[in-house]
Amino acid sequence: MKSLDDYSEIVGDEVLSSLYRKARPLSGKHILHINSTYQGGGVAEILGSMVVLTNDLGIDVGWRIMHGTPDFFAITKKFHNALQGGGINLTEIKKRLYIRANEDFSVFTHIDHDCVIIHDPQPLPLIKYYTKKQPWIWRCHVDLSHSNSALWDFLKKFILRYDMMVISSEKYRREDLPVEQRIIHPAIDPLSPKNMEISEGVISKYLKKFGIPTDKPLITQISRFDRWKDPEGVVQVFKLVKKEVDCRLVLCGSMAADDPEGWTIFEKVERRANDLIESKDVILITSENSILVNALQTASSVVIQKSTREGFGLTVSEALWKGTPVVVSNIGGIPLQIGDGENGFLVEANDKKGFAQRIVQLLKDPKLAEEMGKKGKEMVREKFLITRLVSDYLDLLNHLIK
Structure with a gap:
């Protein structure tokens, strides 16, 4: 299992000291990440490293994968395309299947954490099926600069329930969203099998x-x-x-x-x-x-x-x-x-x-x-x-x- 100590030669002691200092007020807090896949794509890779390292800092961080039928993932792929500017026939049955999958998953996922971080559109409606007792963050990893307006208006009803939306670029900021928006750039893990030095x-x-x-x-x-x-x-x-x-x-x-x-x-x-x-x-x-x-x-x-x-x-x-x-x-x-x-x-x-x-x-x-x-x-x-x-x-x- 990796630890922050392994990164000292790459980033230096000052960076590690800063991380330990920032983590102290969060010691023992229970954080939950939810996304839709454990492999394939940058989100799963980021979570695979970040969850391990934040636990090493003394924060209890978990990661759960949303269940879904092939129909659900076919619909959310259409959502993904439409959020980036593609067309979509946003029928009532697509909306119902999307919402129903989230409602069903909520039965399997008991949340009593100090903060919940939801990644991308697939699990976005989950927030509707809990009594909200903690901050919820929607981390959107896609380009929102050309989003299909009908789909955005549909999803925005769920986003309004969140405390914050995190995006990757200033270009994706939404002026029509009265929710706090913060920019965090993704990153790579230099010690992962994909990025470590090999002979x-x-x-x-x-x-x-x-x-x-x-x-x-x-x-x-x-x-x-x-x-x-x-x-x-x-x-x-x-x-x-x-x-x-x-x-x-x-x-x-x-x-x-x-x-x-x-x-x-x-x-x-x-x-x-x-x-x-x-x-x-x-x-x-x-x-x-x-x-x-x-x-x-x-x-x-x-x-x-x-x-x-x-x-x-x-x-x-x-x-x-x-x-x-x-x-x-x-x-x-x-x-x-x-x-x-x-x-x-x-x-x-x-x-x-x-x-x-x-x-x-x-x-x-x-x-x-x-x-x-x-x-x-x-x-x-x-x-x-x-x-x-x-x-x-x-x-x-x-x-x-x-």
């Missing part, structure tokens, strides 16, 4: 295990097979890059339990890249394997993130932590992690030629790539490690729990 031997072993040759430069995108991650667009960009530099593309993403659209998107990508898959110039991977992701992000010449919507995009910080240069969309929370031309390149999400040009530039200029990678790692050390996230949550809890 060349381990990298080689995992790339070989998953059939990834290293005879030419690798370009990689790590993300779910999700329409907002634009994997089909990534293939189109790769075709432009390959005209200039012989290289290989790897698209690697897990299939999360709360994302029923994943295989549909995967099959579209397969059709788009059919000939390139047969020649092994494009490799698609759906394995949930953190060491593989680590190996890919470390071994790749360039990591890209061509999202058209992105709440934050932790895969960007993950790549930067390995010293790998990135070419990423100028969208959502991604620009919070990138100084364009300093520690990476920002490109407009739909500018395929722009993406290709920047990737080719990095492939042809290894010195520039190395410099950007070094700057990227130091930026992540300063701003986007899990210890900073724990500190932000301690500030939040001290503010709300009297």
Whole structure:
């Protein structure tokens, strides 16, 4: 089991001392996180580390996973898409099934904690089924800047019951919501299997295990097979890059339990890249394997993130932590992690030629790539490690729990 002591060489004693000091008033308090999946996606990864570390600080922190039927997760996936600007046919039956799943789950989940933190839309209505005796926080991890108005109005009725909404960027602040709103940027765990330092031997072993040759430069995108991650667009960009530099593309993403659209998107990508898959110039991977992701992000010449919507995009910080240069969309929370031309390149999400040009530039200029990678790692050390996230949550809890 990890402890804060393990992070001292990475973040320094001053950071750890500050965490212990902030945690003292919360000693013995009982905090509960609830989300909808235990693996796949950034939320589960964050909670997996943060719950352990806050318990190490002497705070009793628990984590529960919401139960749901396939119909429920199909509906909440539509909600997820619509919150980020997609269309939705918001029928009464969708609303009833959504609310009913939360009501049913409340029977299994007894809450007598000092604070409750609800993550994303899936468990949002739970608050309606309890006698509220403590602060409740809604932590929304998605991009709310283009939300479908009908869905937002429906969900807002539940959000109004909360003491606070936490978002990832100032862009997502809602002027029509009379609930306190606080910005907390996500972060990565530098000691998790996905981000810890691994040897060349381990990298080689995992790339070989998953059939990834290293005879030419690798370009990689790590993300779910999700329409907002634009994997089909990534293939189109790769075709432009390959005209200039012989290289290989790897698209690697897990299939999360709360994302029923994943295989549909995967099959579209397969059709788009059919000939390139047969020649092994494009490799698609759906394995949930953190060491593989680590190996890919470390071994790749360039990591890209061509999202058209992105709440934050932790895969960007993950790549930067390995010293790998990135070419990423100028969208959502991604620009919070990138100084364009300093520690990476920002490109407009739909500018395929722009993406290709920047990737080719990095492939042809290894010195520039190395410099950007070094700057990227130091930026992540300063701003986007899990210890900073724990500190932000301690500030939040001290503010709300009297």
